[in-house]
Amino acid sequence: MSTVILNEEILAAYGRHLRTNEKSPHTIDKYLRDAEAFRGFASGRPLTKELTVDYKRYLIESGKYADSSINSMIASLRGLFKYLGRDDCNVTRLRTQEMPYCPENKSLTMEEYQRLLKAAEGNQRLQMMLKVLAGTGIRISELKYFTVEAIRKKERQTSIRVSCKKKSREIIIPDGLREELTSYTEENGIREGVIFRTRSGKPVDRSNFWKQMKRLCKKTGIDEAKVFPHNIRKLFARTFYERSHDIAQLACLLGHSSINTTMIYIKRTEREVRAKVDWIMKEILHKIGRQEEHGSRGKKYGSRKPGREKGKYKYKNCTTLSI
Secondary structure, eight states: OOOOOHHHHHHHHHHHHHHHTTTOOOHHHHHHHHHHHHHHHHOOOOOOOEEEEEEHHHHHHHOSSHHHHHHHHHHHHHHHHHHHOOOGOOOOOOOOOOOSSGGGGOOOOOOHHHHHHHHGGGGGHHHHHHHHHHHOOOOOOGGGGOOOHHHTEEEEEEOOEETTTEEEEEEOOOOOHHHHHHHHHHTTTTOSSSBBTTTTTTTTTHHHHHHHHHHHHHTTOGGGOOOSHHEEEEEEEHHHHHHHHOOHEEEEEEEOOOOOHHHHHTBBBHHHHHHHHHHHHHHHHHHHHHHHHHHHHHHHTSSSSSTOOOOOOOOTTSSOOEE
């Protein structure tokens, strides 16, 4: 087995390999960033299983990363090792128990979303994008598929076909949202092509959107950590599930291959989960109390109800049945 020492040329070739395999720009950035961090740790040492184990230990002991982040980095390196023909260098992921709730500081509430929407009133484009994201549950990268031609279809029920992660799916556009989008394009003289564009004419991307959202955070006082496009997608997921309780349909709408992924999207906050657990506990204690009260009443009369003869059950207007 030939010795491999990671360098800029290898990572550049790996980047070309990812693009050839049609990975999304976001995925390519993530994989190359993690590969570069590993190269920095290696500091010219040959690629071996021992090196990868040391790197995993370093990530754990540094205290800088959550378990989920470490597992994400390990997953990124698997792709690099496969490209290099060095699957022998793979290490196992950390075994973690999924949290039963979503941290409060990472969950965007409907009330907060409405405050953001109101604060964006002076920016018609931004406000319209917020409505589209919350009303359809799309990824920010799928916003480019919203074109004038798509929303002006003659069909009563408008849908848009989007493509992401080598999959395509239909996005349902609510009638009210379609009407607002049509009015928006007419008012702003957008006659064809992508609806949401930058001044240079390029489709709005994650970076453009985030810069504008940061200004809204300062204006509303909402924590920046919870205001990002994917959290609005999760808000759509939670709202849809509250109304329908149909997780299979929700997974289809979001474009998830696994319902396990969808389950992460509909997690409640710690406060909401605690409230449910408290309610259940009160119900249990209430039932126990009623049973104890019923039991104490029975003891006043012995084991049988008053008037009942031993070994017999009496029925009104019926012959006595001996048993």
